[in-house]
Amino acid sequence: MSNYKLKIKRYRKNSGYILVSTLVFATISIIILTGLATWAATNYRAVSQTVEREKAFQIAEAGIDYYRWHLAHAAQDFQDGTGQSGPYVHLYYDKLGNLVGQYELTITPPLVGSTVVKIVSKGTVASTTTSRSIETILAIPSLAKYAFVANSVMRFGEGTEIFGPIHSNDGIRMDGLAHNIVTSAKASYNDPDHNGDVEFGVHTHVKAPPSSGVSEGGLNSEDLPPPAPVRTDVFVTGRQFPVPAIDFNGLTQNLANLKTLAQSSDRYFASSGVLGYNIVLKTNGTFDLYKETALTSAPQSCNKPNWDSQAGWSTWTIKTQVFDANYTFPTNGVIFVEDNVWVEGKINNVRLTIASGKFPESDTTNTNISFTKDILYTNYDGQDVLALIAQNNINAGMESADTIEVDAALIAKNGRVGKYYYNSSCHPYDERTKIRLYGMVGTNKRYGFAYASTQGRGYVTREIVYDGNLLYSPPPSFPLTSDQYVTISWREI
Numbered sequence: 001m002s003n004y005k006l007k008i009k010r011y012r013k014n015s016g017y018i019l020v021s022t023l024v025f026a027t028i029s030i031i032i033l034t035g036l037a038t039w040a041a042t043n044y045r046a047v048s049q050t051v052e053r054e055k056a057f058q059i060a061e062a063g064i065d066y067y068r069w070h071l072a073h074a075a076q077d078f079q080d081g082t083g084q085s086g087p088y089v090h091l092y093y094d095k096l097g098n099l100v101g102q103y104e105l106t107i108t109p110p111l112v113g114s115t116v117v118k119i120v121s122k123g124t125v126a127s128t129t130t131s132r133s134i135e136t137i138l139a140i141p142s143l144a145k146y147a148f149v150a151n152s153v154m155r156f157g158e159g160t161e162i163f164g165p166i167h168s169n170d171g172i173r174m175d176g177l178a179h180n181i182v183t184s185a186k187a188s189y190n191d192p193d194h195n196g197d198v199e200f201g202v203h204t205h206v207k208a209p210p211s212s213g214v215s216e217g218g219l220n221s222e223d224l225p226p227p228a229p230v231r232t233d234v235f236v237t238g239r240q241f242p243v244p245a246i247d248f249n250g251l252t253q254n255l256a257n258l259k260t261l262a263q264s265s266d267r268y269f270a271s272s273g274v275l276g277y278n279i280v281l282k283t284n285g286t287f288d289l290y291k292e293t294a295l296t297s298a299p300q301s302c303n304k305p306n307w308d309s310q311a312g313w314s315t316w317t318i319k320t321q322v323f324d325a326n327y328t329f330p331t332n333g334v335i336f337v338e339d340n341v342w343v344e345g346k347i348n349n350v351r352l353t354i355a356s357g358k359f360p361e362s363d364t365t366n367t368n369i370s371f372t373k374d375i376l377y378t379n380y381d382g383q384d385v386l387a388l389i390a391q392n393n394i395n396a397g398m399e400s401a402d403t404i405e406v407d408a409a410l411i412a413k414n415g416r417v418g419k420y421y422y423n424s425s426c427h428p429y430d431e432r433t434k435i436r437l438y439g440m441v442g443t444n445k446r447y448g449f450a451y452a453s454t455q456g457r458g459y460v461t462r463e464i465v466y467d468g469n470l471l472y473s474p475p476p477s478f479p480l481t482s483d484q485y486v487t488i489s490w491r492e493i
Helices: 003-073 251-264
Strands: 088-093 099-108 117-125 131-139 148-150 154-156 160-163 166-168 172-174 182-184 276-281 286-295 318-328 334-337 341-347 351-356 369-371 375-377 385-390 394-396 403-412 431-443 458-466 486-492
Touching (some): 003 088, 003 117, 166 172, 251 351, 276 318, 341 351
Parallel strands (some): 148 166, 148 431, 351 385, 385 403, 431 458
16 A cells, blocks of 8 residues: 555544544533533523512512501501502602512501501512512500509509509509519609608619518618619519600590490490499300499498598499390490499400590599409400590409409509508408409509508509500500501511
8 A cells, every 4th residue: 555545544534533522522612611601591590580589579668668658647547548448559660760560568457446457568570570578567556565554653562563564654662573664754753651862763662682571761772863773673674764754634535535436336325323334244245234223331430431531432332233234245346334334244255445434524523443353354365355444443342352353454544543441440341362453554543452551451462464465456446655656577478
């Protein structure tokens, strides 16, 4: 074979190897480039989706912010100003007027008497299906944010245990045990129960450990100047003073509104013509109404008018009554009695406010709410809520049970929540064993179910347990602390 032919053969053989190598490297390059392109495209889509999702989230937040603004200007409008049921759709533009997307609002209005509003805002980006949703719950805090709120000097003696926040527009002396914060609108005051130096707005006479007992003359550590000592043995969570005062005068308008609401639901009761009414609550969604014709007479030597200088002193205990009728609970949850009223019984899955008052208001005609028997819930998870709002006093009658429980928010607009002083001449009613209040107490004048006296002590043990369900889900048309909604929960759904 000639050299020329051999060279041609070798060239053809080498060309095959080069072609195969080129094809292999080209294939590898195509695979790598395709992978890079796919990776780049995937990243681009991921970034785009992240951007779009962030836009959707911000649009949803804009919907929440809008409806908070709306409620600030129309606190009772849960239909977006349309008067129609939702959802409500709003287009969303950027500052240049370009359409970014839309938010869709679903509004769940409060239950009867509640202020809790649920808002779900679904944000969707324009020209896409990308959307995200946010749920927020707003509410207006009620006066029931406190376990105990007062407009006067308060003294909580030994044997008193309170679970929940306490506030007074005046000074507070705490010789019991407070499990939550105790606040006063006063920086200092002169305690009227003893002669001594001016003391802190919130103070105690309980001797600091390792000592024990109560000093009637006061403690030097509780006198001015501040700061007040830390006393977790009395104020478990602490004390603050001064803080802003609570408006008790505003309750007048609230009573008038309650009367109007009761009239609209046919659960308004005018003067009985006798001593008042007795409302017996029942677990079947109804109540029995009685007219009170006579009160129990005080034992011999006990019946002394205005005993211990207490205006309106009486036994406040029913002796005879006449059945009027059985009524269903009103749909708006408000019963108004333009007379004195007694309450007893038990409720089940009911939200109810019972108010008592006469207009125009006068010290000589202001009405009272009294009890001598248990007032109970069936459920303690917020399903059962009761308020008793009296124009004057809320009384535990002379013959109130030795051990008694009252499940309710108690408000005495012009008077006080408590028990009149019955001395040893009123035996056996001068000393009772225990009262347990589950809910909250609001009192204009000085509260008291017990007295620092050996002649008539009232309830030896007083236990006030705060019902946290009242804060944002108070009884129907219950007094509020402001007209502004606050956020109590926020989450993406």
